Amino acid sequence: MIKDFYDAETEPIVKLEHFYGEQKHLVDKCLIIFSKVIYDHLLKKYECKEIALMGSCTGSIPIYCLEYKGEKIAFYLTSIGSAVASSACYEVYWITGATKFIMFGSCGSLAPEVTTGKFIIPTQSYRGDGASYYYAPAADYIDIKGCDKLESIFEEMNVPFVKGRVWTTDSMLRETKGLVAKRREEGCIAVEMELAGVQALCDFYGLTLYDFLEAGDVLADSGYEISGLEAANHDLGKLHIALEIASRI
Numbered sequence: 001m002i003k004d005f006y007d008a009e010t011e012p013i014v015k016l017e018h019f020y021g022e023q024k025h026l027v028d029k030c031l032i033i034f035s036k037v038i039y040d041h042l043l044k045k046y047e048c049k050e051i052a053l054m055g056s057c058t059g060s061i062p063i064y065c066l067e068y069k070g071e072k073i074a075f076y077l078t079s080i081g082s083a084v085a086s087s088a089c090y091e092v093y094w095i096t097g098a099t100k101f102i103m104f105g106s107c108g109s110l111a112p113e114v115t116t117g118k119f120i121i122p123t124q125s126y127r128g129d130g131a132s133y134y135y136a137p138a139a140d141y142i143d144i145k146g147c148d149k150l151e152s153i154f155e156e157m158n159v160p161f162v163k164g165r166v167w168t169t170d171s172m173l174r175e176t177k178g179l180v181a182k183r184r185e186e187g188c189i190a191v192e193m194e195l196a197g198v199q200a201l202c203d204f205y206g207l208t209l210y211d212f213l214e215a216g217d218v219l220a221d222s223g224y225e226i227s228g229l230e231a232a233n234h235d236l237g238k239l240h241i242a243l244e245i246a247s248r249i
Helices: 036-045 082-096 147-157 177-185 193-205 230-235 236-248
Strands: 029-033 049-054 061-068 069-079 099-108 119-128 140-142 161-169 188-192 209-221 223-227
Touching: 029 036, 029 061, 029 082, 029 223, 029 236, 036 069, 036 082, 036 230, 049 069, 049 082, 061 082, 069 082, 069 236, 082 099, 082 147, 099 193, 099 236, 119 188, 147 161, 147 209, 147 236, 161 177, 161 193, 177 230, 177 236, 188 209, 188 230, 193 209, 209 230, 209 236
Parallel strands: 029 069, 029 099, 099 209, 119 161, 161 188
Antiparallel strands: 049 061, 061 069, 099 188, 119 140, 119 209, 209 223
């Protein structure tokens, strides 16, 4: 049963100190980046210092730090998917000390009449992933706790946005017409692949997550529209907003 995934009563056998030693305390804030274009832009525009290395048998992932408006802000390039993104978030917390994470990426719109021309601030995410069930008791949705703070920041910056439910999936190739219709009926306005797992992990370990999205592709009754996906993936405007969020939290 899926409810058996969650065990908050006994100790984990595998711990990060087995790989990294004692926890480090280098920064408080960190950007979770999904775009190589945005990542490379940061490395070119800012004076960035490598402060840690997240190990992996597929290749290590460097974690950099830059200074923005007097704030030290770490950042790293994560992989797509709830399980990988949530695990990476906790590893970065362990090896840098960051407790406030700003995650921003693209998503598929389920309601283009609502999302077009606006950023999306998720309020809840449907748990269509697997990772979240290891970090929170079984439920259909998980609350996205940083949404109200993000709303106030977006209003201060005069950035157009819409708040609403989203859907976290582990398989974009199984976003069927029936499932899309169900999620729309429940009020979901977008679909993405990380939020439920990362939010559940952050809740479990007492970390803070601020997440916003930009719709690119569209899942419509008439079919799949992909034309806006690349622009949404690599929009540098998202980076400016993320840096401002980091300076204000």
